Structure formats: structure tokens, C-alpha cells
Amino acid sequence: MTNRNFVLACLTPLIIFSLAFLALPLVKLFQASGDSEIGWAIYLDVVTKPRYVNTLILTVIVSLATTIAALAISTTAGMFLARNQFRGRGTLLAILTLPLAFPGVVIGFLIILLGGRQGLVNQLTPGHVVFAYSALGLFLGYLYFSIPRVLLTVMAAAEKLDPSLEEAARTMGASPYRVVMDVIVPGLMPSLIASGAIAFATAMGAFGTAFTLATDIDVIPMVIYTEFTLSANIAMASALSIVLGIVTWALLLIARSLSGSTVAAGG
Numbered sequence: 001m002t003n004r005n006f007v008l009a010c011l012t013p014l015i016i017f018s019l020a021f022l023a024l025p026l027v028k029l030f031q032a033s034g035d036s037e038i039g040w041a042i043y044l045d046v047v048t049k050p051r052y053v054n055t056l057i058l059t060v061i062v063s064l065a066t067t068i069a070a071l072a073i074s075t076t077a078g079m080f081l082a083r084n085q086f087r088g089r090g091t092l093l094a095i096l097t098l099p100l101a102f103p104g105v106v107i108g109f110l111i112i113l114l115g116g117r118q119g120l121v122n123q124l125t126p127g128h129v130v131f132a133y134s135a136l137g138l139f140l141g142y143l144y145f146s147i148p149r150v151l152l153t154v155m156a157a158a159e160k161l162d163p164s165l166e167e168a169a170r171t172m173g174a175s176p177y178r179v180v181m182d183v184i185v186p187g188l189m190p191s192l193i194a195s196g197a198i199a200f201a202t203a204m205g206a207f208g209t210a211f212t213l214a215t216d217i218d219v220i221p222m223v224i225y226t227e228f229t230l231s232a233n234i235a236m237a238s239a240l241s242i243v244l245g246i247v248t249w250a251l252l253l254i255a256r257s258l259s260g261s262t263v264a265a266g267g
Contacts, residue, residue, distance in 0.1 A: 029238050036235035045236070046243050052223070056243070059220045062139050063203035069139075070146040070199045071192060077147075078154035079184070097148040104145070104208020111141045111213060133216045141209040146199040153198070157191035190258075197255030201248045220244050 034040045046052045081093060099107065115121045115132040122128050131137050161184065169179045185192075207221040214222045220240060228237035 029241055033235055033238035033242055036233075042235055042239045043243070046239055051218070052240065055218045055220055055223050056247075058135065058217065059204060059244075060247070062135055062142065062219065063200050065139055066142040066146050066203045067196045067200045069143050070150045071196050073143075074147050074150035074195070075154050075188065075192065078151050079158050081151075082155045082158035096151055099145045100148045102145070104141075104206055104210075105212050106208075107141050107144050108209045108212025110144070111137050111209075115140075133213055135217055137213050138210060138217065138219065141213055142203040142206060145206075145209070146202060149198050149202065150195040153191050153195035154188060157188050161187045193255050193258050197252050200251055204244060204248050 033042060036042050038045070046056075077096065081089060102110075112132045113119055115130060115137055117130055117132075119130070119132060122130050165183050165187075166179055169183050174182065205221060207225070210219050210222050211225070221244075224237050224240045224244070227233040227240065
């Protein structure tokens with residue numbers, strides 16, 4: 001067998017999988033979005049009707065807020081864990097990465113136990129504060145499962161930083177702030193961009209958490225679900241899915257070009 005035939009044989013399963021489970025479903029999804037009374041003008045409705053526009057904006061805002069908060073928290077914690085060895089470090093790291101084992105519905109239930117109508121915050125506060133079903137509750141739920149994804153990426157990058165560069169900067173009189181901004185942050189930047197893109201893409205498409213918490217607000221995954229199941233509006237559900245995919249794909253493409261590495265989104 002020649003090298004060319006061997007490579008082709010190895011790539012055949014990937015080609016079959018890509019066509020059967022990626023390309024063909026996407027083509028069918030795009031075709032379904034045009035199967036309505038207004039045809040392809042349905043995409044104009046997505047970007048003009050207040051319900052869909054406001055939902056898309058809210059989804060992007062919550063996802064961006066989740067990404068920024070996850071980067072801030074995980075970078076600080078990741079640098080500390082990567083640079084310090086102490087008793088209980090493994091236990092702490094296991095706790096921080098525990099959300100990776102939970103599906104979105106479980107995370108949503110945890111937020112309800114914290115900020116729901118019968119939640120801990122409601123019982124302890126004089127004003128009986130309830131936030132689980134608002135954008136804040138959704139943000140906290142997304143943040144809960146975004147932190148581990150960013151944390152592990154940042155820790156892996158932090159362990160590869162050259163300490164001699166930081167020592168050289170301090171020797172030349174750089175303040176701790178300048179060391180962080182001029183040495184550590186640039187060294188971590190590709191990983192920060194990549195992990196931030198993962199957090200954003202995951203939050204944009206998260207359904208389980210939104211299904212549990214988004215009773216008073218609308219986000220794109222929930223609108224797609226209701227259009228498909230309750231309204232039987234397959235064309236609009238397909239169009240919203242395409243728009244959601246384009247927004248997420250564009251962000252991942254930008255992140256990949258900026259970080260110089262492959263970026264993948266978790267589901």
C-alpha cells in the first residue's frame with residue numbers, strides 16, 4: 001500500500017463522519033430555514049423583530065459577561081495554583097473542576113437552591129431576594145461551568161511560562177504590576193483568548209441551564225426550543241440555529257486567528 005492510499009484509508013472514516021453528521025445536517029438545517037411562507041426573508045425577521053433581536057442581544061451580553069468573569073477569576077486562581085504547592089491543593093483543584101461533572105440541569109437546580117423562591121438567599125435576606133430566574137441567575141449558572149474550562153487551560157499555560165523572564169523584569173526595576181502586564185499576560189494571551197472563546201461559545205449554546213432557569217427571560221437556545229416544540233415553527237427554529245451558529249463560529253474564528261492555536265467549544 002502506498003503512502004497516499006494509506007493516508008486516504010485513514011481519512012475515510014473522518015470524511016464519512018463529517019459528511020453524515022456535520023455537513024448533511026447543516027445543509028438540511030439551512031434548507032429547513034427557508035421552508036416558510038416568507039422564504040429566506042425569515043432571516044430578516046430574526047434581525048428586525050424585537051423578540052428575536054432582544055433575545056440575541058441578551059444572550060450575547062450574558063455570554064460576554066460570563067467570559068470576562070471566568071477569565072478574571074480563573075486566571076487569578078490558575079496562576080496561584082500553578083505557582084504554589086500546599087496541603088489541600090489537589091482537593092481545592094478538584095472542587096474547582098467539579099462542575100465539569102454536572103449537566104446543565106443540575107447546575108440550574110443548584111442556582112435555584114441558592115437564589116430561588118425557596119432558596120438560601122431568599123430565606124436569609126430581609127427583602128426575600130430571588131434572582132435565580134433572572135439574567136443574574138443565568139449568568140451565575142454559566143459562570144459555574146465556565147470557570148473549570150478556563151482554569152485548566154490557564155494552569156497549563158502558566159506552567160510553561162519561563163520564570164527567568166519575570167526575574168529579568170524585576171532585576172531591571174519593573175514593578176509587580178508591570179511584570180504582570182508586560183510578561184505574564186502576554187505569555188498567557190493565546191490561552192486566554194482560546195479559553196475565553198470556549199467559555200463564550202459554551203454559554204451561547206447552553207441549553208440545560210437555560211431550560212432550568214430562564215423562566216422570566218428568553219435566550220436563544222430556549223427560543224429555538226419553544227419555536228420547535230410549542231409553535232411547530234421549524235423554519236424559525238432552523239433560522240435561529242443558523243444565526244446562533246454563525247455568531248459562535250465567527251467568534252471562534254477570530255479567537256483562533258488571534259491566539260494562533262486551535263480553539264474548540266464544549267457542548
